[in-house]
Every structure is written in structure tokens, then in C-alpha cells.
Amino acid sequence: MSSTTFGEMIRRARRERGWSQARLAEVLCEVSGRTTVTRQEVYRWEAGRRIPCFWLPYLANSLEIPRNQLERATVERESSDTTLDPAATLSALMPDGDPLAHIDDPDGRRIGAGAARDLTARVHALRLADDVLAGGDLIAPARREMSAALRIYREGTHSDEVGRSLLVAIGELAQIVGWIESDAGEHTRAESTYRIGMAAAQEAADMVLVANVAGSLAYQWTNTARQQDGLALARAALDQAGPNAHPKTRALFFDRVAWAHAAIGEVKEAMRTLDAAHHALTEAPEFPAPEWAYWVTDDELKVMDARVYTELRRPLRAVPLLHDALQRYDATHARELALYLSWLAVAYADAREPEAAAETASRMLSLSTEVASERTAERSRVVLARLTEFADVPEVRSLLDAA
The missing domain is CATH 1.20.58 (Methane Monooxygenase Hydroxylase; Chain G, domain 1)
Known part of the structure; x- marks a missing residue:
């Protein structure tokens, strides 16, 4: 049985209450009298990377889940095979420390929905700039945008709804900044930026965005002599997005898997995955595609095929x-x-x-x-x-x- 048995149980109950991972950590600290639980730790529990034995009774009480149900799930997890599932694969890439931790500042300015919209607009402007400018030209302003966005989120005060919007914008920004850094040859820095983006998207519960950021890192690994790692991460990103993601995004994720297969000479797998990408793009969407998927078209997919x-x-x-x-x-x-x-x-x-x-x-x-x-x-x-x-x-x- 996969780690989703235990991790998804916590994640679902948390989301039903409208809590972020950071809020759940705060609640656990309040009811236990301890201060050792962080958002990062909650993420690891949900991803199946760790089993919170000490915290089980507090989780059961806070999330109103029968304790025996939680305990049974942990036993099933420990007795299952040790193969990492997609969530665990992505969990291993979480950044060290907590770059999204809020800095308590009584004088911190209030961040409203307008500021979140402005940040989202700047992120898309940076994407459009990347269409016509290369990494070496954009890396300095891109990093300034990243630092400013993190500062706004960490130092300002905001509602949960605005906080989620900021996190989504930071996740999208990290994806394009990481892409720019990679294009400039700054691969180590790009990986660090991608990890921050994954953490922000995960905290915002935007799993398709998590998949996009992870898939970008997978693409970098595939192109920098880490083909097997790239393939594993590209697969994890596709699985994490799930079958209900927008057809454009699923086509993109399939294509990254196909590229990783091709890089290690797996012909049948690469061809089969290319077919899956085209099939996904022909599906009628039930909702609008994310703004970051604007460039995924049939023509672009054909170019990817050719590569x-x-x-x-x-x-x-x-x-x-x-x-x-x-x-x-x-x-x-x-x-x-x-x-x-x-x-x-x-x-x-x-x-x-x-x-x-x-x-x-x-x-x-x-x-x-x-x-x-x-x-x-x-x-x-x-x-x-x-x-x-x-x-x-x-x-x-x-x-x-x-x-």
C-alpha cells in the first residue's frame, strides 16, 4: 500500500478545514505545548517521508480522525514495500530549512489581493520576456523578482486566501526563474530555486504546479547527465498531477517523460509516451488551462516530437x-x-x-x-x-x- 494511505488521510482532513500545512503545524504546537512542529514536517508526513508516531494522538484530536485509524495506516505504511511513490519522490526534493517561514513583524505591512495580482502579472511578464531573451540577459532581474516575492510573503501579513495566491505566484515565479538560471548555465542555483517553487506550490495545494516545477527540474537533470534521475522525476511529476489535470499540462508532462526515455535510448517507451501526449492534447478541457501553459500547442508538441x-x-x-x-x-x-x-x-x-x-x-x-x-x-x-x-x-x- 502506498504512503497515500496515511499521508492523504491527513492532507484531506487538513484541507477540509481550510488549513494550510503551516496552520496545522501551529495547531499541533498549541495543543501539545511544544514548538517543534514546522510546515516542513507536516509536508513530510503527508508525502509519506516520515511517520509522526509521537504526534498521532494530537493529529487525531486536531483533525478529528479516529486514532486507531491513523495507527492502522502507519502500520500498513511500514509493512509496505519501500519503493518511493511520486509524493515521496517529490518530498525528497524539499529545500533545506523553511524558505517560506513567516517572519513575525508587528509592523509588517498588510498584503491584499491587489498585491497578489500584481505579483502574478509580473510573473507572466517574465515568462513572455523569456520568449525573446536568453538566460544571461534575464538572470539578474529574475532573481530580484524572486527575492522580492519571498520577502512580501514572509514579512507581510495577509489572509489565508491572499497567502495562497502569493504561494501560487511564488511557485510559478520559481519555475521561470529556475528555467532562466538553467539557461544561463547556473544549474545548481536553478535546482535550489525549483525546490523553493515546489515547496510553495505544495503549500498552496496546487499539485499541477508542483508537477510543472518538478518536471522542469527533471528536464534539467535529463540534459545534464542525470538521465535516470530525470526520468524518475518526470514520471513522479506526471503521476502527481493526476489524470484530471488540464489536457495541455498533461501533454507537457507526458512529453517530458518521453524526452527522458529518449535520452537513455528507450525507443518503445519514448514513442508510446509521445502518443499519450498527443492524445491528451486532443481531449476537450473542462476548465481553463493554467496561464503558464499558454505556449503548449499542437505545433509546439510536433517540435517536441521532432527532438x-x-x-x-x-x-x-x-x-x-x-x-x-x-x-x-x-x-x-x-x-x-x-x-x-x-x-x-x-x-x-x-x-x-x-x-x-x-x-x-x-x-x-x-x-x-x-x-x-x-x-x-x-x-x-x-x-x-x-x-x-x-x-x-x-x-x-x-x-x-x-x-
Whole structure:
């Protein structure tokens, strides 16, 4: 039996009362006379990472759950297999300490719904800026936004509803800031930022946002020689989001799993997951998609397909998709344009078309020199290494000499 038997029992009862994890920790401290329970600890209980034996009677009393029911759930948890479930996988990534802990300040300013809306708007503006600017250009202002958002949440006073809105905005902000840091080559810093985002989204009970932030970290791991970890985390993110998440988000999460499978050469699994992504996107949504999923479209999914096909050495599938997408792609999105050209160049090389590969690579390298992105720099190295096989072809030789 999975840890959700015990953890979900607590989570459900807490949410029925409208309590955050921090509020439950406060209640437990009040009824026990101790001050050793934190929001982080409640998160670990709910995720199945720890069993709160001492706190069982206080949990039972505070959440009005029969104590024997809680005790039975802990026994079942301890006797089950030790394979981590998705919640436990994500729990292990919680940041050290508690970066979201409130700082008691009697003079702290009151934060209203307007401030939360303003923060949400700035987060989306940063996403749109990332469409046309690279990580090296955005990393400084992005980090300033992150610091300011955390300060507003921790130092201000606000209602539970406003607090949740701030947490959601912080989770979304951490995702885009982590993405920007990763694009700038700051992978360790990006991972730390992603962890904060997961904690904020978890505290806000926005599990689809948790999945998006975790999936972004999984994508980074897959691309930085941690393919097995990336696959495990991408799967956990997909499972955590659940089958009722918006079709756009499920398509994105499936695609990240497919990319992770492709990175370790698991052809059947990658192809099957790509099919699942397309199937998800055809489903009729019952509610609006999160704002952060604005870019997930059928065209973008086809580009993702092409990248997977290129990674799997399937150029006959990859080339038509990339060629078609690049004809319609917005030229102002220079980083993405360079990245997509890099996969097209490799696909041409795999198709034994070195002249076309050299021409495409030349365009890609020209764009890359104008983009402050470690992603494009790494892809440039990959493309040049792939073309060395054709060094005797004049067009390739010229390109390699110039590079």
C-alpha cells in the first residue's frame, strides 16, 4: 500500500478545514505545548517521508480522525514495500530549512489581493520576456523578482486566501526563474530555486504546479547527465498531477517523460509516451488551462516530437516536422530558433545529408553568437561534434574550420 494511505488521510482532513500545512503545524504546537512542529514536517508526513508516531494522538484530536485509524495506516505504511511513490519522490526534493517561514513583524505591512495580482502579472511578464531573451540577459532581474516575492510573503501579513495566491505566484515565479538560471548555465542555483517553487506550490495545494516545477527540474537533470534521475522525476511529476489535470499540462508532462526515455535510448517507451501526449492534447478541457501553459500547442508538441525522433536517430520522422515548424517560427524567438535548428542539423547528419546539415548548422551558429544561453552553446558543441564525421565534405570542412 502506498504512503497515500496515511499521508492523504491527513492532507484531506487538513484541507477540509481550510488549513494550510503551516496552520496545522501551529495547531499541533498549541495543543501539545511544544514548538517543534514546522510546515516542513507536516509536508513530510503527508508525502509519506516520515511517520509522526509521537504526534498521532494530537493529529487525531486536531483533525478529528479516529486514532486507531491513523495507527492502522502507519502500520500498513511500514509493512509496505519501500519503493518511493511520486509524493515521496517529490518530498525528497524539499529545500533545506523553511524558505517560506513567516517572519513575525508587528509592523509588517498588510498584503491584499491587489498585491497578489500584481505579483502574478509580473510573473507572466517574465515568462513572455523569456520568449525573446536568453538566460544571461534575464538572470539578474529574475532573481530580484524572486527575492522580492519571498520577502512580501514572509514579512507581510495577509489572509489565508491572499497567502495562497502569493504561494501560487511564488511557485510559478520559481519555475521561470529556475528555467532562466538553467539557461544561463547556473544549474545548481536553478535546482535550489525549483525546490523553493515546489515547496510553495505544495503549500498552496496546487499539485499541477508542483508537477510543472518538478518536471522542469527533471528536464534539467535529463540534459545534464542525470538521465535516470530525470526520468524518475518526470514520471513522479506526471503521476502527481493526476489524470484530471488540464489536457495541455498533461501533454507537457507526458512529453517530458518521453524526452527522458529518449535520452537513455528507450525507443518503445519514448514513442508510446509521445502518443499519450498527443492524445491528451486532443481531449476537450473542462476548465481553463493554467496561464503558464499558454505556449503548449499542437505545433509546439510536433517540435517536441521532432527532438525526440532526433535523439532516437529517426531523421525521416524528425526532418519534415522541424522543417515545417521552422518555416512558421517567430524570428524574435532567437534562442528557440537556434535550438530547433540544432536538432534539424543533427537530423540531416543522421540522414546522411552533410551539405544540408552544414547549411543548417551555419545558420544555427550565427544565431547562437547573439544569444546569452548556455543551452544554445551546448547544442552548438553537439552539432559540431556530430559533423566531424563528414569533415571531408567541403561545406562541412569550411564550417568546422570557421568554428
